[in-house]
Amino acid sequence: MAAVVTERTPAPAPAPAAAPRRRRPVPAWRWLIMLIAAVYFLLPLLAALRFAGIKAFGTVFTAAGFGSSLWLSVRLAAVTWLVTMVLMIPTTVYIHLRLPGLRRLLEGITILPIVIPPVVLIIGVLQVMPLGLRATVWMLPLEYVILAMPFAYRAIDAGLRAIDIKTLTEAAGSLGAGWLTTLWRVILPNLRTAVLSATILIVALVLGEFTMASLDLQQTFPVWIVLFDQFDAQMSVAASIFALLVTWLLLMLITVVATRQSRRTGGGEVTLFTVAPRETIGN
Amino acid sequence: MPTNEIAGNETTAAKGTTGVAGLGDAAGTGHGTSVSLRALTRVFGVTRALDEMSLDIAPGELVALLGPSGCGKTTALRIVAGFEFADSGQVLIDGSDVSGVPAAKRDMGMVFQSYSLFPNMNALDNVAFGLRMRKIGAAARRKRAAELLEMVALAAQAGQYPHQLSGGQQQRVALARALAIEPRVLLLDEPLSALDAKVRLQLREQIRTLQQRLGTTTLFVTHDQEEALSMADRVGVMRSGKLEQVAAPAELYSRPATAFVAEFVGTMNRLPAELSADGKTATVLGITVPVHDGALAAGPADALVRPENLTVTPAEDGDGIVTGRTFLGAVTRVAVRLSGDTELAVDVPSTAALPMGPGTAVRVSLPPAPVLVAPRGA
Numbered sequence: 001m002a003a004v005v006t007e008r009t010p011a012p013a014p015a016p017a018a019a020p021r022r023r024r025p026v027p028a029w030r031w032l033i034m035l036i037a038a039v040y041f042l043l044p045l046l047a048a049l050r051f052a053g054i055k056a057f058g059t060v061f062t063a064a065g066f067g068s069s070l071w072l073s074v075r076l077a078a079v080t081w082l083v084t085m086v087l088m089i090p091t092t093v094y095i096h097l098r099l100p101g102l103r104r105l106l107e108g109i110t111i112l113p114i115v116i117p118p119v120v121l122i123i124g125v126l127q128v129m130p131l132g133l134r135a136t137v138w139m140l141p142l143e144y145v146i147l148a149m150p151f152a153y154r155a156i157d158a159g160l161r162a163i164d165i166k167t168l169t170e171a172a173g174s175l176g177a178g179w180l181t182t183l184w185r186v187i188l189p190n191l192r193t194a195v196l197s198a199t200i201l202i203v204a205l206v207l208g209e210f211t212m213a214s215l216d217l218q219q220t221f222p223v224w225i226v227l228f229d230q231f232d233a234q235m236s237v238a239a240s241i242f243a244l245l246v247t248w249l250l251l252m253l254i255t256v257v258a259t260r261q262s263r264r265t266g267g268g269e270v271t272l273f274t275v276a277p278r279e280t281i282g283n
Numbered sequence: 284m285p286t287n288e289i290a291g292n293e294t295t296a297a298k299g300t301t302g303v304a305g306l307g308d309a310a311g312t313g314h315g316t317s318v319s320l321r322a323l324t325r326v327f328g329v330t331r332a333l334d335e336m337s338l339d340i341a342p343g344e345l346v347a348l349l350g351p352s353g354c355g356k357t358t359a360l361r362i363v364a365g366f367e368f369a370d371s372g373q374v375l376i377d378g379s380d381v382s383g384v385p386a387a388k389r390d391m392g393m394v395f396q397s398y399s400l401f402p403n404m405n406a407l408d409n410v411a412f413g414l415r416m417r418k419i420g421a422a423a424r425r426k427r428a429a430e431l432l433e434m435v436a437l438a439a440q441a442g443q444y445p446h447q448l449s450g451g452q453q454q455r456v457a458l459a460r461a462l463a464i465e466p467r468v469l470l471l472d473e474p475l476s477a478l479d480a481k482v483r484l485q486l487r488e489q490i491r492t493l494q495q496r497l498g499t500t501t502l503f504v505t506h507d508q509e510e511a512l513s514m515a516d517r518v519g520v521m522r523s524g525k526l527e528q529v530a531a532p533a534e535l536y537s538r539p540a541t542a543f544v545a546e547f548v549g550t551m552n553r554l555p556a557e558l559s560a561d562g563k564t565a566t567v568l569g570i571t572v573p574v575h576d577g578a579l580a581a582g583p584a585d586a587l588v589r590p591e592n593l594t595v596t597p598a599e600d601g602d603g604i605v606t607g608r609t610f611l612g613a614v615t616r617v618a619v620r621l622s623g624d625t626e627l628a629v630d631v632p633s634t635a636a637l638p639m640g641p642g643t644a645v646r647v648s649l650p651p652a653p654v655l656v657a658p659r660g661a
Contacts, residue, residue: 164397170366171399171457173386175413175464185412189403 045244048237056238063235069224070243072137076220077206079141081199084152087145089195092156093187096165103157110153113146118211121146140220143212144205151201159194163187196258200251207247315342316377316467316500318363323372325358325524332358333369334524343498345491346529347511350521351547356504357472359521363502364470365389376467387416392461392499396473398453400445406432406456407441413464431459434493451482458490462497469494469501475510487514508548512536520544538575542657545587552593552627554649556586556656565656573653587655590630594648595619597638601646603627605639619647 060066095102113121125143126134133139165187172182188195213220219227221243229236318340325333332355340346348356361367363374365386373380381389392413400409407428414424432438435455445453454474461469471490475483491514494501505511511518512532519529520543528540539545556565558574560581565574567586595603595617606626607618615636619627627647631639639645 163402164399167395167397167399168401170364170386171393171395171401171460172412173366174364174389174391174393174470175460176387176390176416177412178387181416186401186403190401192403 045241048241052234052238052241056232056234057242060235060238060242063228063232063239065219065224065228066239069219069221072219073207073221076137076141076144077203079138080144080148080206081202083141083145084148084198084202085195088149088152088156088198089188089191090183092153092160093165093183096157096160097169106153107157110150112150114150118147119215122212122215137218140213140216140218143216144202144209147209147212148198148202148205151205152198155194155198155201156191159191159197162194163190193258196254200254203250203254204247207243317342317375318468318500318502319373319375319378320359320363321373321375323359323362323369323374325355325362325367325369331355331524333362333372335372336521336524336526337372338519338526338529340500340502342500344516345494345501345503345514347503347505347515347518348521349505349508349511349518349547352506354521355524356506356521358524360470360472360502360504363468364391364393390464390467391470392464392466392468393470393472394454394457394461394474396476398445398450398477399457400448400453400460402445405442405444406437406448409445409456410460410463413460417464428459428463431463432456434462435459435489449482450478451486454478454486455489458493462493462499466499469499471501471503473505476505476507483510490514512548518548520547522547539587539655542585542587542655545655545657550590550628552588552590552629553585553625553657554588554627555623555625555659556584556654558582558584558656565654567654568647568649570649570651572649572651575653575655579656579658583659584656585659586649587657588649590616590628592650592652593627593629594650595629595631595639595645596648597643598646599644601644603645603647605641605643605645607641608636608639610636617645619645621647 092106095106116124122143125139125146129139129142133142168186168190169182172186177185208222209220210222210226213223214226221239225236225239225243228239318338320336320338322335322337323333324331324335330353334355336355336359338346338359348359350356358367362369365381365384369382373382375381376389400406401412404412407425410428410431411424414427419427429438429441432441435458437452437455437459440448440452440456445456448456454477457474474490475486478486487510503511503515512535515532517529517531518535520527520535522543528535528544530538530540535544536549539548545551554567556567558565558579558581559571562579562581563574564571565584565586567588572586591614602622603619605617606620609616609618610633611630613633614630615633617629617631617636617639619629621627629647
């Protein structure tokens with residue numbers, strides 16, 4: 001801020017503090033690691049791009065099944081997101097407020113979907129799934145909710161740890177707010193960053209999930225890519241790159257929006273697994 | 284230290300008229316609310332956080348609950364607020380039992396120890412939140428919230444978010460938020476303990492002035508005796524879930540009812556004493572003095588005497604040795620060791636303390652006023 005003053009006064013030489021800070025040179029080994037990582041991640045992409053060719057990108061959008069499978073995946077992501085949020089937010093809030101002793105247990109339970117193979121999960125789900133849902137496409141989001149649970153729980157849990165939820169709830173209560181109002185007006189707005197983190201993870205998960213969709217015989221976008229690969233490998237690769245790009249753009253968008261929102265109210269930056277705790281000025 | 288005693292109540296009305304315009308109505312509901320805790324008992328596992336605790340708070344009074352951590356003071360406050368429930372006993376507000384009423388319906392303003400502002404709302408919206416819950420129109424609640432922010436001298440910060448405010452400012456907004464709903468009772472749960480010393484002192488005075496102006500019945504919990512003595516009309520000293528004594532600050536200091544109160548509030552010396560057969564007098568430092576509430580049996584005991592009630596003079600044949608001096612301004616606290624290893628603190632006018640360097644032989648004496656006695660070493 002002091003720089004604003006010196007800007008308008010022409011004569012005095014800029015104070016040493018105002019001079020641009022010299023950055024310390026980045027050591028060579030860091031560049032080396034960056035380079036190795038870049039080669040590892042980018043080389044396959046470049047190879048795929050080269051294989052697909054530019055022409056494939058022009059025709060992929062009109063390919064049979066492209067639109068419908070992508071639309072299906074987007075709808076599945078939306079439903080999965082909704083069910084996950086409605087289930088996980090109140091549960092996690094309740095655990096934090098009333099049963100903090102169970103937090104460990106819940107952490108253990110929510111990690112299970114990562115440990116258990118998808119095939120086993122599906123067989124399990126089929127056992128308990130109501131008959132009416134079994135052959136429909138709406139079975140998938142219910143499975144995805146389970147798959148998303150570890151990520152969603154961790155994101156929301158981190159968000160709740162960053163705020164003093166007990167005091168905020170009590171403060172809202174003493175001011176006359178019921179629990180639903182407290183959840184909606186006080187807790188949720190302060191979980192925005194965490195919810196967006198969870199959203200990123202859910203969207204990425206659903207748009208990329210293949211095993212369950214394929215076993216359930218639903219033609220989601222990833223399934224369509226694999227099927228289409230048998231007719232036109234180039235176009236299939238183009239579709240994959242397109243999907244990657246769309247997901248990446250979506251994640252960037254959510255991250256930027258969420259970070260801007262949370263800066264305003266002093267929240268942390270949006271990252272995938274944690275939410276940086278709020279900072280408070282001293283006295 | 285405890286000078287403001289009950290001075291508050293007489294001046295409240297006069298101050299009220301000079302208050303911020305429009306807040307005359309605000310004070311309205313605050314007046315006339317009495318609070319009674321009746322034999323509250325709360326057990327957590329094996330500890331009795333509250334043990335048949337009873338307390339009556341008069342309308343407009345500020346009562347501080349003072350005690351070491353774990354004495355049950357916060358539990359008592361949280362039961363009044365409705366965040367905890369008593370295993371037995373009642374909380375009466377204006378004579379009616381609110382034990383079954385949820386916190387949201389009790390009309391109590393609360394300021395918490397930790398920062399409790401809603402991070403997603405600016406200062407104004409925080410203050411207006413309780414009014415919104417009461418379905419007051421947007422324009423009216425903004426106006427009133429602005430008035431309250433002005434009252435805590437934060438009108439300029441209305442648009443700032445909690446993370447942009449200092450700790451002291453946050454607690455002032457929290458106070459304004461609690462007062463905005465025109466609470467029947469104001470509950471303060473160590474609201475100053477997270478602040479640094481200077482801010483704490485300012486805010487202490489600000490809270491007291493506001494409370495007197497609005498006449499809101501207030502229950503204040505603290506572990507800081509200075510805070511309790513300087514702010515409260517009456518102070519209740521708690522220990523192990525029970526109230527040891529409830530009294531005006533000056534009385535608490537000069538006439539503590541129990542040895543615990545005596546030693547918890549202010550500095551207290553223990554002097555070896557010998558109780559007479561009837562327990563009504565004691566021999567301390569070679570003189571015989573009357574004893575308060577002689578309930579102890581004859582024999583050895585401890586007399587409790589404040590540093591300012593002892594005198595010390597240099598004397599070649601005295602049985603005390605000066606071991607240290609602390610300059611406190613007008614007075615100097617002289618540390619003396621008597622034969623028999625009794626350590627004492629004696630407050631002496633600073634000029635009189637000059638010749639008493641460490642190692643000086645001194646004689647400590649006691650005026651023939653009544654003393655409080657406690658079982659030896661207890």
